[in-house]
Amino acid sequence: xxEQPSRWERRRDRRTQEILATAAELFGRHGYDSVSLEDxxxxxxxxxxxxxHYFASKDELGTAxxxxxxxxxxxxxxxxxxxxxxxxxxxxxxxxQRQIAIAVRDHPAALRLFLVPxxxxxxxxxxIKELRRRHDxxxxxxxxxxxxxxxxxxxSVDTVLQCLHAAMTQAPQWCGExxxxxxxxxxLELTETLLKLVR
Numbered sequence: 163x164x165e166q167p168s169r170w171e172r173r174r175d176r177r178t179q180e181i182l183a184t185a186a187e188l189f190g191r192h193g194y195d196s197v198s199l200e201d202x203x204x205x206x207x208x209x210x211x212x213x214x215h216y217f218a219s220k221d222e223l224g225t226a227x228x229x230x231x232x233x234x235x236x237x238x239x240x241x242x243x244x245x246x247x248x249x250x251x252x253x254x255x256x257x258x259q260r261q262i263a264i265a266v267r268d269h270p271a272a273l274r275l276f277l278v279p280x281x282x283x284x285x286x287x288x289x290i291k292e293l294r295r296r297h298d299x300x301x302x303x304x305x306x307x308x309x310x311x312x313x314x315x316x317x318s319v320d321t322v323l324q325c326l327h328a329a330m331t332q333a334p335q336w337c338g339e340x341x342x343x344x345x346x347x348x349x350l351e352l353t354e355t356l357l358k359l360v361r
Contacts, residue, residue: 177216178216179230180206181202181206181213181216181217181223182223182226182227182230182231183272184202184205184206185197185202185223185224185226185227186227186228186230186231186269186271186272186275187269187271187272188201188202188205188271189224189227189272189275190269190271190272190273190274190275191271191274193281194224194281194282194283194286195281197220198220199213199220199223202223221283221285221286224282224283224286225285225286225289227272227275228275228286228289228290228293229289229293231269231272231275232275232276232289232290232293232296232297233293235264235269235297236293236296236297236300238260238264239257239260239261239297239300240300242256242257242260243257243300243303243304249308249313250304250305250307250308250311250313250314251308251313251314251357251360253304254301254304254305254308254357254360255353255354255357257300257301257304258301258326258330258353258356258357259349259350259353261330262330262333262337262349262352262353263349265330265331265333265334266333266334266337266338266345266349270334270338271334273331273334274331275290276290276293276294276297277331298323298327301323301326301327302319302323305319305322305323305360306319308360309360314360314361315360315361316359316360322359322360325356325359326356326359329352329355329356330356333349333352336348336352337349337352
């Protein structure tokens with residue numbers, strides 16, 4: 163029988179996730195070099211010293227933010243890809259729509275973490291690249307299947323994927339400030355527009 167986490171452990175886990183989400187947003191919005199632990203602490207309304215109970219350094223916090231966000235994001239898309247049935251078009255539509263929705267609703271600023279800015283330290287930049295490759299494989303698999311079956315016609319799989327990722331990265335700027343009804347419509351319209359890349 164698995165032992166349930168204590169109230170203290172649950173509270174610590176929630177606080178850790180809050181710190182990681184805040185750090186990811188700040189790093190994404192302002193860049194790694196421009197954000198200090200003091201900035202993260204101020205946003206959370208805690209002392210810098212209290213952050214050291216969770217993370218020993220800014221590099222450790224940055225790495226954890228990248229890992230947590232990247233793994234969560236890709237895991238959600240991988241789960242969708244596994245459960246989604248139907249044609250390649252239907253599967254790609256579901257993936258693109260979910261990607262845009264996550265970017266717009268859940269992590270609008272943090273998405274920029276994965277653009278691999280040169281200012282990130284080497285270790286974090288290498289990890290970002292690995293996470294991007296994992297993310298790319300999810301979409302690449304469906305596009306290649308569609309091309310292989312004759313359902314998709316593309317000039318180049320790589321070019322299609324570059325265009326897809328670039329457009330989805332901009333989605334928070336295009337859709338983020340809209341009210342719920344207009345935002346949902348904009349996500350659907352953007353999804354359908356991007357699917358034209360493979361038709």
